[in-house]
Amino acid sequence: MSKMTNILSIAPGNTPAEGVLGRIYQRAPVLLLPLIGLLMFLALWNGVAKNIDTSLGEFPGPAHVWEQVGVLIDEHAVQREKAEAFYVRQDERNAARVAQDPSYQPKVRDFTGAPTFFDQIWTSLYTVMVGFVIASVIAVPLGILCGLSKSAYTAINPLIQLFKPVSPLAWLPLVTMVVSALYVSDDPAFSKSFITSAFTVALCCLWPTLINTAVGVSSIDSDLINVSKVLRLTPLSHLTKIVLPSSIPMIFTGLRLSLGIGWMVLIAAEMLAQNPGLGKFVWDEFQNGSSESLARIMVAVLTIGAIGFILDRAMLSFQRLVSWDKSSVLR
Amino acid sequence: MQSKHLELSQVGIDFPTPKGPFTALTDVNLKIAKGEFVSLIGHSGCGKSTVLNIVAGLHQATTGGVILDGAEVTTPGPERAVVFQNHSLLPWLSVYKNVELAVKHAMRGQSKAQMREWVMHNLELVHMTHALDKLPSEISGGMKQRVGIARALSMQPKVLLMDEPFGALDALTRAHLQDALMEIHANLGNTVIMITHDVDEAVLLSDRIVMMNNGPAATIGEILEVDLPRPRERLALADSPAYNHYRHEVLTFLYDKQKKIEPVSQHRKAGSTKVKSDNKASKSSDAA
Ligand SMILES: Nc1ncnc2c1ncn2[C@@H]1O[C@H](COP(=O)(O)OP(=O)(O)O)[C@@H](O)[C@H]1O
Ligand SMILES: [Mg+2]
Numbered sequence: 076m077s078k079m080t081n082i083l084s085i086a087p088g089n090t091p092a093e094g095v096l097g098r099i100y101q102r103a104p105v106l107l108l109p110l111i112g113l114l115m116f117l118a119l120w121n122g123v124a125k126n127i128d129t130s131l132g133e134f135p136g137p138a139h140v141w142e143q144v145g146v147l148i149d150e151h152a153v154q155r156e157k158a159e160a161f162y163v164r165q166d167e168r169n170a171a172r173v174a175q176d177p178s179y180q181p182k183v184r185d186f187t188g189a190p191t192f193f194d195q196i197w198t199s200l201y202t203v204m205v206g207f208v209i210a211s212v213i214a215v216p217l218g219i220l221c222g223l224s225k226s227a228y229t230a231i232n233p234l235i236q237l238f239k240p241v242s243p244l245a246w247l248p249l250v251t252m253v254v255s256a257l258y259v260s261d262d263p264a265f266s267k268s269f270i271t272s273a274f275t276v277a278l279c280c281l282w283p284t285l286i287n288t289a290v291g292v293s294s295i296d297s298d299l300i301n302v303s304k305v306l307r308l309t310p311l312s313h314l315t316k317i318v319l320p321s322s323i324p325m326i327f328t329g330l331r332l333s334l335g336i337g338w339m340v341l342i343a344a345e346m347l348a349q350n351p352g353l354g355k356f357v358w359d360e361f362q363n364g365s366s367e368s369l370a371r372i373m374v375a376v377l378t379i380g381a382i383g384f385i386l387d388r389a390m391l392s393f394q395r396l397v398s399w400d401k402s403s404v405l406r
Numbered sequence: 407m408q409s410k411h412l413e414l415s416q417v418g419i420d421f422p423t424p425k426g427p428f429t430a431l432t433d434v435n436l437k438i439a440k441g442e443f444v445s446l447i448g449h450s451g452c453g454k455s456t457v458l459n460i461v462a463g464l465h466q467a468t469t470g471g472v473i474l475d476g477a478e479v480t481t482p483g484p485e486r487a488v489v490f491q492n493h494s495l496l497p498w499l500s501v502y503k504n505v506e507l508a509v510k511h512a513m514r515g516q517s518k519a520q521m522r523e524w525v526m527h528n529l530e531l532v533h534m535t536h537a538l539d540k541l542p543s544e545i546s547g548g549m550k551q552r553v554g555i556a557r558a559l560s561m562q563p564k565v566l567l568m569d570e571p572f573g574a575l576d577a578l579t580r581a582h583l584q585d586a587l588m589e590i591h592a593n594l595g596n597t598v599i600m601i602t603h604d605v606d607e608a609v610l611l612s613d614r615i616v617m618m619n620n621g622p623a624a625t626i627g628e629i630l631e632v633d634l635p636r637p638r639e640r641l642a643l644a645d646s647p648a649y650n651h652y653r654h655e656v657l658t659f660l661y662d663k664q665k666k667i668e669p670v671s672q673h674r675k676a677g678s679t680k681v682k683s684d685n686k687a688s689k690s691s692d693a694a
Contacts, residue, residue, distance in 0.1 A: 296494075301490070302494050304463075305483065305486070307484060307511060317496065320498040321498075399497070399498030400543075
């Protein structure tokens with residue numbers, strides 16, 4: 076029997092050339108298949124786009140959209156130059172005034188040009204991260220509490236069940252009004268629209284993290300809990316040595332779900348509330364209705380998708396970094 | 407018998423179930439002397455783990471109680487260290503760190519160097535110093551169980567509680583670990599309560615074998631004193647009439663007196679299991 080398996084394991088050519096070829100042959104589907112999928116999508120898109128006529132002209136095909144990517148980059152560069160020129164002029168003017176009258180307090184004003192596509196990307200990214208971090212800072216500890224204490228879970232569970240299915244967009248008017256009423260300051264560090272968007276994101280990021288953390292913590296192997304009891308671990312040690320390491324995978328499942336949902340909701344909220352960000356960019360282009368609008372919206376759509384993907388990958392890398400189980404397959 | 411060290415008196419426990427309380431144990435009385443090695447044997451589900459968990463403090467007895475050196479057992483603690491069946495090492499800590507965690511909590515206030523020395527000492531006892539930085543997932547089942555034993559020993563327990571510590575291991579590895587355990591017991595003289603399914607293991611290791619009746623409301627059926635000289639050699643004992651006599655006693659208790667009542671298939675041939683090795687027999691009686 077053992078001889079047989081030996082022969083079998085030697086049988087497929089083990090010469091170096093065959094090994095390399097074999098490896099390429101093995102890897103080929105992994106590299107090739109996504110490429111084929113992408114090409115087929117582009118071809119299909121191209122074909123379908125030609126046959127759709129909208130009131131804003133033909134639906135943009137891949138080439139048209141690619142062209143707009145260049146245009147958007149150029150617009151951004153132009154706007155940057157304008158901004159720089161503005162600041163240079165402002166500095167010169169202030170320097171001249173100070174030279175004339177040393178007691179003069181120079182006025183520094185921000186450049187107020189229209190935000191470009193890339194400014195909007197940055198705004199959205201920043202907003203989603205702030206909302207997500209706020210939600211996580213609340214949801215992870217609360218989830219751990221729910222997982223550890225049956226009474227806490229029983230008390231909080233009805234609220235989770237009630238608020239989880241609510242679309243955060245339903246909250247949007249309430250959040251907007253509350254922020255307007257409560258956030259009054261002469262020199263606000265953050266704009267109201269930013270706070271509204273961030274809180275809306277936070278509201279929908281809470282639930283998946285909260286629920287997954289609670290499930291992760293409550294399903295810790297009972298033997299490990301017994302180990303902790305026999306060792307008489309302090310509550311803090313119990314948390315850091317047993318609870319957190321064993322529930323990290325579930326916590327991250329929740330975090331990744333939350334971030335994904337938060338990103339989707341943010342775009343919708345920006346469109347609805349006219350808050351700065353990618354959503355507003357899409358809405359403004361739609362309202363503009365120029366012949367280029369659809370192509371520019373398509374650029375935004377693809378960008379939103381790409382950023383969503385990158386955010387998820389980033390969370391995955393972060394999970395790899397903090398997870399003890401390096402061998403587990405994460406996807 | 408020496409001075410009273412560990413005493414279980416009138417221990418009984420009811421588990422709450424949806425169908426009302428389930429009485430798992432009643433009237434368990436047992437006195438164990440310091441340094442004694444006691445095995446608990448009985449059919450699966452009779453309540454062995456429950457007894458052990460009550461001594462560990464992980465379960466609370468409904469009636470009666472456990473007294474260790476004059477103090478009643480109410481909570482789990484390192485003076486009653488447990489070796490769990492499936493090792494229960496923390497998968498995210500290395501071999502060294504797993505033992506260190508126990509040492510840190512059992513020897514609070516010691517210097518770092520003293521702790522390190524103690525961790526190494528205990529890993530040496532189980533011959534595991536070659537894999538200090540390995541994670542539990544990177545070592546074999548037998549090695550994990552060794553580390554689990556080292557972790558328990560490092561707490562310097564008054565009583566070492568072992569729940570089928572070698573049950574999941576192959577026969578050869580099990581024999582190695584039994585020898586290691588006998589060596590450690592001879593050197594340290596801990597009081598040990600070990601649950602086992604394996605009749606040979608029980609006879610080879612124990613000073614006394616506690617045989618339990620079938621549940622529900624299980625209790626101690628018979629207690630067998632094993633009066634074999636130590637150190638014991640498994641090869642020499644294989645031909646020893648005394649050893650085989652003890653073995654026979656236990657088998658008779660398990661497969662004759664405490665034949666599992668099988669409501670499904672009554673036409674099982676009595677005695678056919680007797681000739682089989684104990685482990686297989688217990689499994690087939692479970693499955694029947
Ligand atoms: N937490 C529990 N709740 C209800 N019943 C239990 C619980 N723990 C054990 N039992 C029951 O008690 C009996 C003895 O279990 P156990 O001590 O695990 O048996 P053994 O270790 O001898 O195989 C079994 O019938 C089991 O179903
Ligand atoms: Mg058991």
